[in-house]
């Protein structure tokens with residue numbers, strides 16, 4: 001079996017590559033020139049730009065993969081306000097090109113190609129119900145969410161053309177491999193630095209934002225299950241438990257053995273976003289019942305693993 005993965009150098013790409021290689025799947029990945037080489041040996045790397053749709057199509061036809069995982073994205077919601085057009089091209093239009101190419105491979109080969117789009121809870125914007133599920137209206141509130149929403153809708157369009165296309169609506173998923181630009185890793189790395197006497201304060205934006213934080217390898221597992229399920233459909237992938245940024249901060253300091261943390265945290269307007277969903281919590285009942293999926297790491301354990309990794313690394 002052969003898989004084609006975009007976004008290989010990201011958190012999810014590295015976990016997915018490890019998972020597929022362990023199953024003896026041949027893993028091919030697309031990475032652009034500026035992208036660091038993935039940490040996973042045995043991945044066959046192809047240099048190219050996802051937005052160069054014709055080149056990607058030629059590569060895909062040549063490789064004729066059985067599974068395509070589109071994880072590539074400009075992943076920062078905050079940065080999407082600075083580069084809305086680039087975000088649209090990478091997170092939206094490129095997915096459309098990849099879907100078309102996957103369908104072409106399927107038609108040429110005369111066998112199914114399975115396609116998984118890494119979608120995002122941000123497609124729901126500021127939903128008026130919580131938790132959200134697959135029937136929640138798609139109504140994004142930032143350029144990142146709007147671009148992901150377009151890709152999400154195109155998955156449905158191609159599913160109607162007989163492609164086994166799945167949109168995995170991923171809620172926030174974290175690990176020690178999460179980059180510092182995300183609030184969880186920013187918190188755990190700064191808390192570790194404070195515990196080591198290398199930093200004085202933790203500067204954050206909205207402490208009241210609530211997110212549904214899960215363990216990244218679990219979310220990769222959901223994507224693989226969805227690719228291989230008998231029926232192609234969209235799935236919310238989430239723990240169902242919402243926590244505030246403040247709760248994450250408290251748990252991280254507790255793990256590092258610091259109880260009086262409030263004086264160590266400051267709110268900096270630089271990190272407060274123009275339009276930020278206040279509460280995103282997902283209902284993954286469908287993934288549980290149809291895919292036999294469930295999250296394996298709860299909140300305190302997740303925070304603990306990230307803080308421990310940062311303490312060990314500093």
Ligand code: GDP
Nearest residue numbers: 077181182183184203204205206209271273276
């Ligand atoms: P996102 O949900 O995909 O945008 O993931 P992030 O980890 O970047 O942000 C999660 C939530 O934390 C959002 O509601 C942010 O507004 C909030 N937040 C509060 N302070 C910060 C901060 O300093 N950095 C980041 N990245 N997010 C912050």
